[in-house]
Each structure stands twice: as C-alpha cells, then as structure tokens.
Amino acid sequence: MEPLTDKQIRASFVNCSKGDAARLKLPADFADLPWEDLDFLGWRDPGAPLRAHLVLPPDAVPGQAGGGPVGITLRVPEKSRTSAVKSSLCRICLTGHASSGVTLFAAPRAGASGRDGNTVGIYVCSDLACPLYVRGRRQPALRTRYEESLDVEERIGRMRANLLAFVENVRLPFAA
Template sequence: MEPLTEKQIRASFVNCSKGEASRMKLPADFGRLPWDDLDFLGWRDPGAPLRAHLVLPPGAVPGPGGDAGPVGIALRVPEANRTSALKTSLCQICLTGHASSGVALLAAPRAGAAGREGNTVGIYVCADLACPLYLRGKRQPAGQRPRYEESLTLAERVARAGANLAAFATTVLSSR
C-alpha cells in the first residue's frame, strides 16, 4: 500500500460524518507504519477503544467511488465479553485462526441514508486488524500455533484477503 497522509485518511471515510472523521485518533505509531507490508490500514482508536477503522487503498473497491481514492470505513467494536480459550475463530478477511478472543465481530454503519437509519453490516475480523502482518508471518496469533499451512502463494493469499475486504466494503457502500 502506498503511504497515505492524515488528510487523505480523514477524507476517505464513507460511513461517518466529517466531524467524526476529524475527531478520530490515528494509530499511535502512524509515523512508523510498515506501509510496504500493508494491503490496507486498520486500527483500533486509541482514544475510543470501542471504535475501529479500516482504510482500503485506491482502486480496492470496485465500482463508482472506489477508483477515486482510498475508502475508509468506521467500525464499532462490541464490549468485551468472556470467550473460551479452547475455541478457535477464523478471521473473514485473512482466514487466520485465533483463540476466540483474537477475532471480534465489528459492525459498520452502512454509507448514506441506510446508515443514518441505523442499518449496519458485520464482519468477524482479527481483533487487532493486523491481517496483512498475519498473512506475511510478521505477527503470530497469541497462544496459537503458527498460521495454517496453505498451498497458496503469498500473492494469492493477499489477493484473497483483498477480495474478502472489498466484498465487505461493497456491502457497506450498498444501499440495501
């Protein structure tokens, strides 16, 4: 992913107001992000732990508006609840298996009028939103064995994760 400026990131959000986008806190390590290893930018808001954000690179979302620039999606994180350490959950973006506390159901208000009416879309995703780092083996799930072996190349796994994320973003942008 090409590095983005703070202004580009704040202007990219499609499902929150400009005021909400201007108040969100960027990742604490924003100046040191490993852009070369990122296929999208995802972070939990350090000032509001029940909020998370995803920013997809330009061209990642097919259709009108997706080719113009990055697409940002504001997400809500449910309050923490007890989960079993014996269960394994799978991220719907990168397909990394985690102890169940390593995957969270994040809800995104739909863009436009549907979102203002309270309609949301959910996705189970790595709780730390570090899917690109899990794909590349630069981060390992806590308390788990290393990532499951796959016959796909890294490029194929990255493409699959990008398609999964684009499908979610398309759903957020759709009016139904």
Template sequence: MEALTEDEVRASFVNCTKGEAQRINLPGPLDAVYWEHLDFLGWRDPRADQRAYIVLPWTNGPVGITLRAPQPKRKSLVRSSMCSICLTVHSASGVASFVAPKAGPAGREGNSVGNYFCTDLQCSRYVRGTLKSDAATFMEESLDPAERIHRLRAKLEGFTRSVLGDVLV
C-alpha cells in the same frame, strides 16, 4: 498500499460525518507506518476500545470505514475462531464481530453490516507471516503468500462493497 496523510485518512471516511471523522484518534504518526506491507490500515481507537477503523485503497481514492467492536472477552486458549478476512485462526479473543454503519441514507436509517476481523486488525501482517496467531490450533495453508494477499483483498473488497451499498465512491 500507498502512504496517506492525516488529511487523506480523515477525508476517506464514508460512513460517518465530517465532524466525526475530524475527531477520530489516528493510530500514531502516519510517517512511521510501513505502508508497503499493508493491504489496508486498520486500528482500534486507543481512547475508546469499542471503536475501530479501516482505510483501504479504492477506485477513486482511499475509503475509510468506521467500525464498532463488542466488549472485550476473557481470553480463551481452548476455543478458536477464524477471521473472515484473512482466514487466520486465533484464540477466541483474537477474533471479533465488527459492525459498520452503511454509507449514505441507509446508514443514517440505522442499517449496518458486520464481519469477523482479527481483533487487532493486523490481517495484512498475518497473511504475510510477519505476525503469528496465539491460537493453540494452527491451520497449514497450501496457498503461497501472494495468493493469500489476493484472497484478503477480495474479501475486504466484498465487505467494503456491502458498507458502500448504493453509494458509489
């Protein structure tokens, strides 16, 4: 992923107002982000844990999506869940159902889509093996890292298309 400025990140959001985008708490200094190791920039709002954001490269520039997360659950090392984007197995608290309002008129009418993401939104690091899951169960994959990255990008593209709906960006 190419490096983005604060203005580019804020301008990328498609499912919130411009005013809401200006009030988003960014994940810290963007010049400290290792952009070359990311397929998307994902973070939880440090001031409001139920808010989360992802920004990803798209055809005509970056697309940002606001997400809502459920209330945090108690950590369980007995139960496991799998992220739908990177297919990493986590303890039950390591995966959450995030919901995104749809872009455009559909979103203003209250329509939304959801998907299971790693709660820390660090899918890019999990598929590259630079971050390990805390799950008691581990699934060995036969795909090499490049194939896992390609699969992650395809799944993320599908989710993004469902958020965009009829709104073309």
C-alpha cells in the same frame, strides 16, 4: 500500499460524518507504519476503544482509481468473556486465533441506510493486522497458522477479495 496522509485518511470515510472523521485518533505508531506490507490500514481508535477504522487505497476499490482512499468506521461490542480453548477464524485473512483474537466488528452502512441504523458485521482479527498475518510478519497468539496450499500472493489476493466484498456491502444501498 502507498503511505497516506492524515488529511487523506480523514476525507476517506464513507459511513460516518465529517465531524466524526475529524475527531478520530490515528494509530499511535502512524509515523512508523510498515506501509509496504499493508494492503489496507486498520486500527482500533486509541481515543475511543469501542471504535475501529479501515482505510483501503484507491486502487483496491473498483471505480475508485484516480479518486481517494475509501475508509470504513467500525463499532466494537463491549468486552465479553472468551474461551482460551476455542478458536476463531478471521473472515478477511482466514487466520485462526484463540477466540479472543477475533472480534465482531459492525459497520454502519453508508448513506441514509446507515443513518437509519442498518449495519453490516464481520468477524476480523482483533488487532486488524490481517496483511501482517498473511505475510507471516505477525503470528497469532496461542496458535500457529493453518497449513495452506496457497502461496503468499494467492492468500493476499483472497484477503483483498474478502475485504472488498465487505466494503462493498457497507457502501452499496441496502435492498430490503
């Protein structure tokens, strides 16, 4: 992923107001992000712990090439009890974690549907570091990665496809 500027990130959000985008806090380590290992930028908002954000580069979203990146704002449920014995699977990168390593994130839909309260939910790595898990740059706590027959490039492709399906579900109008 090519590095993004603060301005590009704030202008990218499709499911929140411009005011909300202006108030969000960027990751604390924004200046030191490993951009070359990222397929998307994901972070928990340090100023609002129940908020998180995903930003995809323009070339990751069909019909967006030549345009800007696409950002999705997410809500995080209140902390709940988790079991250290159970494990959970991220629906984007398919990394297995102890149950506290995966969180349900809810994204308001874009447009009028989102303003009416419609959301889309997905279970994702709690730290939103899917690209680093897929590349083996980060290991899940208390668990080793499941053995797969796919190579790293194939896992990256699968992760991108899973993320794109979620983003498109947020962006497209809701059909009742």
